[in-house]
Amino acid sequence: MSGHTYDQSSLAKRFASRRAAKRKSPVMRLNLTSMIDVIFLLLVYFVVTANFATGEGVLTTNMPAKSGGEFAIDMPPVMPLRVYLYADDGTSYKIRVVGQTEQPKTFTELATLLKQTSQHMNADDPVVIQPVGDVKWEHVLGAFNAAVKAEFQNVQFGEQTQ
Amino acid sequence: MTPLIDVTFQLIIFFMLVSNLIGQEAVPMKVPQLADPQTRQLGESDRVVVNVLPNEQSTLSPWVQVGLTRMRGSDRTAIREALQQAVSHNADIQVVLRADGSLNYQQVRPIITAIRDAGVSIVHLVAQDQPLPQGENP
Numbered sequence: 001m002s003g004h005t006y007d008q009s010s011l012a013k014r015f016a017s018r019r020a021a022k023r024k025s026p027v028m029r030l031n032l033t034s035m036i037d038v039i040f041l042l043l044v045y046f047v048v049t050a051n052f053a054t055g056e057g058v059l060t061t062n063m064p065a066k067s068g069g070e071f072a073i074d075m076p077p078v079m080p081l082r083v084y085l086y087a088d089d090g091t092s093y094k095i096r097v098v099g100q101t102e103q104p105k106t107f108t109e110l111a112t113l114l115k116q117t118s119q120h121m122n123a124d125d126p127v128v129i130q131p132v133g134d135v136k137w138e139h140v141l142g143a144f145n146a147a148v149k150a151e152f153q154n155v156q157f158g159e160q161t162q
Numbered sequence: 163m164t165p166l167i168d169v170t171f172q173l174i175i176f177f178m179l180v181s182n183l184i185g186q187e188a189v190p191m192k193v194p195q196l197a198d199p200q201t202r203q204l205g206e207s208d209r210v211v212v213n214v215l216p217n218e219q220s221t222l223s224p225w226v227q228v229g230l231t232r233m234r235g236s237d238r239t240a241i242r243e244a245l246q247q248a249v250s251h252n253a254d255i256q257v258v259l260r261a262d263g264s265l266n267y268q269q270v271r272p273i274i275t276a277i278r279d280a281g282v283s284i285v286h287l288v289a290q291d292q293p294l295p296q297g298e299n300p
Contacts, residue, residue, distance in 0.1 A: 131267045
């Protein structure tokens with residue numbers, strides 16, 4: 001029995017030394033979860049905001065070949081369909097489509113009229129937007145948009161006349 | 163774990179820099195809003211952004227920013243040269259033209275002429291994606 005008996009003080013010493021050893025080499029564990037959460041949030045934010053000017057789109061046009069005068073359009077083989085834009089006053093406009101008796105009042109009506117006209121034309125026949133006077137850029141782009149809506153593929157800007 | 167964090171930080175830095183550059187190229191302005199816009203999103207292509215902004219001091223000469231360089235709209239030679247430089251690097255370069263909706267065509271027309279004279283063949287005209295509310299005309 002005496003072989004199985006331990007001296008109380010030696011046992012206490014042994015446990016104390018084990019505790020001291022544990023205290024000397026603690027296992028440091030860094031909690032990375034929250035950090036990764038924040039990093040991914042930042043990443044998603046920058047990915048989303050890196051888009052080109054959100055809320056904007058483009059209408060594509062081909063520039064006519066450079067030829068002498070300003071905005072001179074190379075003589076196309078087919079007579080272009082001309083859409084005249086007049087500045088009524090500072091904010092409004094008037095539209096005149098050459099060869100049409102009933103003229104559109106809005107760009108939505110212009111798109112409908114051009115769509116009807118396009119049935120007798122080819123999609124690559126030229127359409128020329130011809131601003132007259134102080135027409136706003138917004139209105140010129142509105143007429144361009146109407147021609148694109150009518151599925152014309154060759155829309156150009158004519159020389160501005162006074 | 164360490165390589166993952168490394169890569170993620172690299173991505174964050176990349177997007178921070180890119181968004182910063184894009185922000186400087188696309189100057190805040192009110193681009194035209196159309197009744198039924200037929201606009202599309204621009205895909206990846208080599209392009210240069212040309213901004214045309216109103217100038218309170220001169221109605222005939224708006225501010226023009228080609229890429230990150232700002233100049234007067236009346237200085238058409240400088241605009242053309244800046245674009246020609248871009249064309250000399252890439253002959254197929256496309257121009258994104260952002261012009262304020264309040265400008266007159268008279269103010270934008272010389273810029274389009276300068277773009278054409280620089281040898282650019284494709285121009286993307288920027289408008290808002292959102293259509294005008296029903297009943298409103300541009």
